[in-house]
Amino acid sequence: MSAEALPQKRGFRTFGGAGWTVAVVFAFLYAYHLWGGIANLIGVLALLNSVGSSGDAVIWTLVISYLVVPIVVYAAALLVGRTLRNGERIVVFVVGFAVVSVLSLSLAAV
């Protein structure tokens, strides 16, 4: 009813080349955050090894969440953008990118 020229059912099949291009470009941008999470994980592992402890549950939860946040937000952005136009998908990915920063900083602050 709202989308006149658009197909009724929209999903990943209607992404098209442009849609997937957007998704891949943003995948690289989000991957930047993911590397940060991996680097953090390696750093924490090295630190724990040097201290000789195995760390407690809180630390592991934080480290793993820090690592997983970009993946989760990317997946969410992809899902939300599924039914939208391409330009709107870009908006969703941009907002998601900022949200990754928000969540990462929040986790780092805990």
Next chain:
Amino acid sequence: MSDRRDDDEALGWAGDDDPTLSPVGVPETSGGSTAPDEAPAAAGAKSVLDEAEDAEDRAVEQELADAEAASAQLSSVALIGLGILGGIYLLYTIGWVISFTRYEVASELSLGVFTELISRTLAVAASPLWFVATLLLTQRRGLRYRFLWLVIGVLVLVPWPFLIGGK
């Protein structure tokens, strides 16, 4: 035809038809016994025309109401809700800005500092971005979607670094 009488009353003063007020020389017959018989007849004759006009007016009014509904003025409750949520987003943004200013930039700029600054700038931008993006993207959807996404944003974007008091 009480309407007509009401209309007439609106145009006159109480006691206008007091016979003592009738000017000299005006025949009294017009207000006499013939009037009650004539008035309904005249009203009936007019009412066909009036009815047509009224119907036309109602149609126009209906059209206008439909057009107004289509241009979707927000109800006052929705407007207040949006205002409150907008205020929360504004507070969040301020919280993130404060947390940004708490970050002490190291004297020598390294890549780590640079990326940290980018990350914190993005965090400041996140709340307004979410708010504006939600308003833009939910335009074609219902009001319910708009509020749902705004509430999700309120839950996601809490400025923890500011609330906890760390950097």
